[in-house]
Amino acid sequence: MKNSIRTSHAAFVASAIDNLRHTEKACPGFTTLDIPYLQELRKSLQFISQTASTPEKEVNLDIQSVLAMHMAVEDKPNRGGLQYLLSQLMDDAIRQKFADSLTNKHLAFYNSVACESAGLWLNVLPKNSTFTFDPAKTRVLLSTRFYIRQPEFCDGLRCDCLMRRRENNREHPLIDEKCHHLITGCNKSAFGIKIHHACALAIKDLVQSAGFRAKTEEVGTFQDYTGTGILSEVEKRMRGDVTIFDLPGGFRKTILDVSNTKIHPILSDAAFSRDEAKVEFSAQKRYDERVRKFAHAATVLNFKFQPIIFEITGRLHAKSDAFINSILKHITGFKDGALLQDYWRKKIACTFQQGVGSHILEKLRMLKGQRFAHQYFENRSTYAYESALGDANMR
DSSP states (O other), X not given: OOOHHHHHHHHHXXXXXXXXXXXXXXXXXXXXXXXXXXXXXXXXXXXXXHHHOXXXXXXXXXXXXXXXXXXXXXXXXXXXXXXXXXXXXXXXXXXXHHHHHSOHHHHHHHHHHXXXXXXXXXXXXXXXXXXXXXXXXHHHHHHHHTTOOOTTOOTTOBOSSOEEOGGGOXXXXXXXXXXXXXXXXXOSTTHHHHHHHHHHHHHHHHHHHTTOEEEESOTTTXXXXXXXXXXXXXXXXXXXXXXXXXXXXXXSEEEEEEEEEOSSOSSSOOOXXXXXXXXXXXXXHHHHHHHHHHHHHHHXXXXXXXXXXXETTXXXXXXXXXXXXXXXXXXXXXXXXXXXXXXXXHHHHHHHHHHHHHHHHHHHHHHTTEEEETTEEEEHHHHHHHHHHHHHHHO
């Protein structure tokens, strides 16, 4: 959302104000003159004021008010220079105007994708298969990030999964053009499970790299070995996605439950308010749901339970992100482990995005009549048409 015009106005004003203080001392009343230099300065201030104004807040900058801002910046140098403050003033207003123009669903997606963890995969170096995205997958992921129609989507395409509709009828749902249904709503072909398992394994590898023992889907995790009979049979059969041993904190084990969730209703026409579009609204609902399921059993057995919630953009729930960071602190090395910590953050992000890209591509190609044979996708309908033409020519 930055452009050179706004940057140039902010830079000119910052440079001019820095010089004006000295000029005013040498030539009192200089700022009141009507000369081309000051005319251009006032035009830039007017441009910044108009750009930084919103319907809720009007900004009126003049030379004196900007001089006061410059003096405040010098008193607190860690807050950035005058150019930074002026640019930030305009950028905040531009973002606010853009957010106000969005629909409720688009705003919810925008709030999610604006998080740093949702974009970590964008600047990775292709060092290995996890960090390398082929062109088709990159197009899919960028279309998802930009909230636009998927390039391989066809209108009227129905998923092969079944969903319960009104009056207990089950039907194959129409796939939305952005294909969000294929990430979180479809339970067919185990694609969602593949994303889930890949992320759980990446987190387990991180924990082991940090020096702790970890296990995926430990059988008998919640067996009540004390014989108190407090846990129900359902609770005894539960198991976490990742079990961590020896983690500091006084708990016997730390149980992680990995899941991803949609940001807004995908297929239904349910009302979706502006309040529900707030940052982390959907992720918090899923977080609370997982806590309700595991909290009692974890408390009885002195386990720490931690949900790891991904939104479809790749954004992590704040508490999930904080837990991952607490594990990363145990990784040391060059520059106190900063490079390794950055590597693991990006590996988890890329693992999730790789699953999303593969899932959407493979499912769309399968539903459009393409079948995997000899490592190539072959369109069955096109093949049948060409075969029919060939048979007709042979007669």
